[in-house]
Amino acid sequence: MIFSLAVYGSPYTYQSSDSAYQFARELLNQGHEIYRIFFYHDGVYNANRLTIPPQDEINISSRWSSFAGENNIELVVCVASALRRGVLDDSESRRYEKDTHNIEQNFTLSGLGQLIDAGIVSDRLVTFGS
Numbered sequence: 001m002i003f004s005l006a007v008y009g010s011p012y013t014y015q016s017s018d019s020a021y022q023f024a025r026e027l028l029n030q031g032h033e034i035y036r037i038f039f040y041h042d043g044v045y046n047a048n049r050l051t052i053p054p055q056d057e058i059n060i061s062s063r064w065s066s067f068a069g070e071n072n073i074e075l076v077v078c079v080a081s082a083l084r085r086g087v088l089d090d091s092e093s094r095r096y097e098k099d100t101h102n103i104e105q106n107f108t109l110s111g112l113g114q115l116i117d118a119g120i121v122s123d124r125l126v127t128f129g130s
Contacts, residue, residue, distance in 0.1 A: 008127060061104040
């Protein structure tokens with residue numbers, strides 16, 4: 001079965017990001033396919049490479065990035081939500097004349113149409129957070 005996930009929750013405020021990650025890992029362990037993981041609203045904070053959690057906590061953005069790289073999974077961040085929250089890739093950083101970008105490796109900014117596409121292509125679209 002083909003799944004896509006939508007993550008709406010901020011990584012260190014709610015359980016939704018960790019639940020989505022654990023669910024994604026288990027999907028692959030069970031032999032399912034993940035078409036895309038889409039980060040929306042406060043879920044875009046999962047893509048911020050400049051977060052520095054305490055040493056005894058997981059670096060969530062790095063964990064997502066590693067997971068995507070190892071499993072060839074597309075991590076898409078809603079560009080409108082990201083810009084509102086200061087999550088920028090190199091292109092948007094230059095476009096808005098900011099001095100840096102902060103999107104983690106293996107995440108890409110794109111439009112909401114990518115979420116619609118994920119819902120069409122996948123057998124199931126599972127959301128985490130509100």
